[in-house]
Amino acid sequence: MQPSPVKLSFKEQMHQAREEAILQATCRLLGEKAYDAMTMDDVANAVGIAKASLYKHFASKEELCCASMVQILGKVHAFLSTVPADLAPQDKLRALVRWSLERLIGNHMPLLPSRNTALRTVLMADNQYLHALVTVSDQIGQWITQAQSQGSVDPALPPLVVLYTLYARACDPVVGFLKEGGQFSDAEIVELVLKTCFDGLRSR
Amino acid sequence: MQPSPVKLSFKEQMHQAREEAILQATCRLLGEKAYDAMTMDDVANAVGIAKASLYKHFASKEELCCASMVQILGKVHAFLSTVPADLAPQDKLRALVRWSLERLIGNHMPLLPSRNTALRTVLMADNQYLHALVTVSDQIGQWITQAQSQGSVDPALPPLVVLYTLYARACDPVVGFLKEGGQFSDAEIVELVLKTCFDGLRSR
DNA sequence: GTCTATATGACGATAGAC
């Protein structure tokens, strides 16, 4: 009796589901600690499988984390397409930053590789990651340019500076500081950081 | 023949000088990489002594890095006292952030412990560090309050949010992103980040 | 593909000669 196509498909689905679970766990763990601090044991325990099994899915820790980052960029891309087209450009940008902050505050967003970590080196050599990054950056870049031409974002700022400043909110330590203080609710923290990001510290 | 007090003092000076060199190297290395990524071998090589000798000065990696962070807070404190007293409060704050950014861009400022690293745990248990942190924060907090009462910093923002936002500039990844691009000079990067920090992204 | 067990290497810390 030959294995039916359905059975094969089911096995593949299992495989995919397990891989998805691994990526989910990795994403969450990378949101809790730095790349160096996260161990493959952490991931294996979180998923509930043996460490060796991880290596059947991903050849190395670097590859795993890389895939996790690509997945996150995919989620960013998916979010971008849900932003109403009729929103003003600066409101689209605000929506993006708000979404990033909400993910950060829920520990669902890994720290961006802001320094020369092993991860950053791998990411910059990974075509999937770079492609996803360019796709996302292009969309955001358009919004920035539009917002600047409308004057709602300072046209004097180089668009790249605006882009990086928005990206940096996704790993803003201020969120962690304020959360630790316990003095503000999550929603308040998001609004406060949003305000300082777009309006700055000065009175308007 | 007894050792003269002068000789003793000289040996002590040597000791102090070596310790200073160790702290300097640690400070620079912590500016280049994260706490976990920095090794005691790195420090020993940078100073030009054997790793074992480090442990004659500092009992552990944690203690060494802790001392390094305390030393940096000391430099911050020293800088604060050089800021002209007749400057407007908001200009004092700008001067502080500019100084931080210049240190960051020259890799002379360790990343602040923004997440739960082993270092952060140690720092928060170290009275010297906490005391230095409170001293510095108090001075900055006064400037913030004054700037808010003058209306040059938004009085609607909780002072703590302003303080953390300023602190976060000392480890702003935007600086690294822009520096890597090679499109802006160090001085331009400092001014751009200063502008987004105080004025935000929106046009004024 | 999943597991247990292990090889390999890196790093913090120490021993002991000088």
Add this chain to the structure above:
DNA sequence: GTCTATCGTCATATAGAC
């Protein structure tokens, strides 16, 4: 106090049975 040499530990990655 400085060095060389080494220990103990932990984490990545793999071997090999099932």
